[in-house]
Amino acid sequence: MALKYKKIKGTRDILPAESEVREQLWQKARKILMRYGYGFITTPTFEATELFVRSVGEATDIVEKEMYTFTDRGGRSLTLRPEGTAGVVRAYLENHMIPPVKLAYYENVFRAERPQKGRLREFWQIGVEFIGAGDPLADAETIELGLTLLKEFGFKELKLELNSIGTVEDRQRYRNVLIEYLEKRKDELCGDCQRRLYRNPLRVLDCKIDGPKLKDAPNIMDYLSEYSRRHFDTVLEYLELWGIDYEINNRLVRGLDYYTHTVFEFKTAGLGAQNTVLAGGRYDGLVEELGGPPTPAVGFALGVERVILALNLDAQPPKPEYFVVTHGDEARKFAVELIRQLRAEGISADMSHNPKSMKAQMKLANRIGSRYTIIIGEDELSSQKVKVRDMESGEEKLLSVGELLKLG
Numbered sequence: 001m002a003l004k005y006k007k008i009k010g011t012r013d014i015l016p017a018e019s020e021v022r023e024q025l026w027q028k029a030r031k032i033l034m035r036y037g038y039g040f041i042t043t044p045t046f047e048a049t050e051l052f053v054r055s056v057g058e059a060t061d062i063v064e065k066e067m068y069t070f071t072d073r074g075g076r077s078l079t080l081r082p083e084g085t086a087g088v089v090r091a092y093l094e095n096h097m098i099p100p101v102k103l104a105y106y107e108n109v110f111r112a113e114r115p116q117k118g119r120l121r122e123f124w125q126i127g128v129e130f131i132g133a134g135d136p137l138a139d140a141e142t143i144e145l146g147l148t149l150l151k152e153f154g155f156k157e158l159k160l161e162l163n164s165i166g167t168v169e170d171r172q173r174y175r176n177v178l179i180e181y182l183e184k185r186k187d188e189l190c191g192d193c194q195r196r197l198y199r200n201p202l203r204v205l206d207c208k209i210d211g212p213k214l215k216d217a218p219n220i221m222d223y224l225s226e227y228s229r230r231h232f233d234t235v236l237e238y239l240e241l242w243g244i245d246y247e248i249n250n251r252l253v254r255g256l257d258y259y260t261h262t263v264f265e266f267k268t269a270g271l272g273a274q275n276t277v278l279a280g281g282r283y284d285g286l287v288e289e290l291g292g293p294p295t296p297a298v299g300f301a302l303g304v305e306r307v308i309l310a311l312n313l314d315a316q317p318p319k320p321e322y323f324v325v326t327h328g329d330e331a332r333k334f335a336v337e338l339i340r341q342l343r344a345e346g347i348s349a350d351m352s353h354n355p356k357s358m359k360a361q362m363k364l365a366n367r368i369g370s371r372y373t374i375i376i377g378e379d380e381l382s383s384q385k386v387k388v389r390d391m392e393s394g395e396e397k398l399l400s401v402g403e404l405l406k407l408g
Contacts, residue, residue: 010121016317043087055086057257080110099132127301134296140238162264164232174223278302323370
């Protein structure tokens with residue numbers, strides 16, 4: 001029989017085993033984030049389209065090609081969030097938070113990209129935003145936090161790449177020089193880069209097709225102001241002080257317009273072309289762009305699916321500690337109340353919800369992987385004790401309900 005409905009391309013079902021992996025990752029992350037002083041925030045899944053156009057940048061691939069945008073019944077243009085930072089900054093302003101503030105989140109984001117290994121149209125991110133700190137120490141601490149999270153998740157080999165894209169003024173100077181350079185090679189560029197040339201020329205350097213061909217392109221470092229260079233040098237000094245290895249990549253520009261100064265990525269093997277597992281940077285102009293006062297900020301996001309894929313993480317779905325097997329109607333009634341008591345004590349317990357033979361119930365207990373089986377028949381009812389079988393060793397004990405509850 002053919003299925004009538006299937007999941008949309010670029011999305012996936014998160015089954016119980018993977019849900020357990022994700023929960024473990026998030027709980028590890030929460031503990032670390034709290035140590036660094038972060039509180040947790042959840043923003044709406046959709047926002048006004050203009051929020052993302054203003055923050056991410058009208059000339060970016062995300063805004064031009066990848067956003068899921070729709071018109072609601074009131075005629076408003078709304079968009080499923082394509083990234084987390086804009087919504088968090090909007091919430092920061094709307095709720096009158098007082099800087100400095102550290103906010104972290106775990107949420108799904110949506111981009112209409114071409115699905116491939118490590119890239120989906122709906123995916124999940126763990127992100128942080130440190131709003132109100134302009135010191136290079138905040139950049140370095142944010143990078144160090146990202147490395148700490150990835151190591152806690154299990155990464156052994158990581159490559160940190162970073163760059164400075166300076167201030168808006170620095171980039172404008174560099175942009176003019178870069179456009180002049182690219183104009184001479186326009187016919188050699190791919191279609192996307194020809195379109196980007198005047199709207200977002202820095203992205204040409206990051207292109208998988210054209211980037212490698214432009215080895216003699218102007219270096220953005222040569223166009224940074226003294227202030228921007230000093231800021232970046234101080235970030236590097238902190239990383240060196242803490243023994244964090246890094247590689248400066250002058251082609252690293254990130255795909256969002258709101259970035260300033262430090263940008264960084266952590267890369268790993270095993271993901272093919274999509275080998276970045278965590279990326280971020282400083283965005284000192286975004287709060288002001290969205291209507292607030294000039295406020296420095298820095299943050300990052302890590303891709304949960306990419307972490308799971310790169311580390312080949314696996315886990316077993318939750319299993320009941322006890323599975324109750326019964327024989328007869330009275331034993332079944334007794335079992336229902338016993339399970340209620342076990343659950344009330346915080347102990348996981350279950351039973352077959354369809355009348356089956358004891359043999360079939362035991363098979364079910366074994367299939368779902370319960371640690372113990374509680375067997376209740378006429379003899380157990382008359383003695384007011386239950387038989388508890390260790391499913392691994394086969395050892396059995398007769399216990400009263402009180403004794404069972406004490407075991408936990």
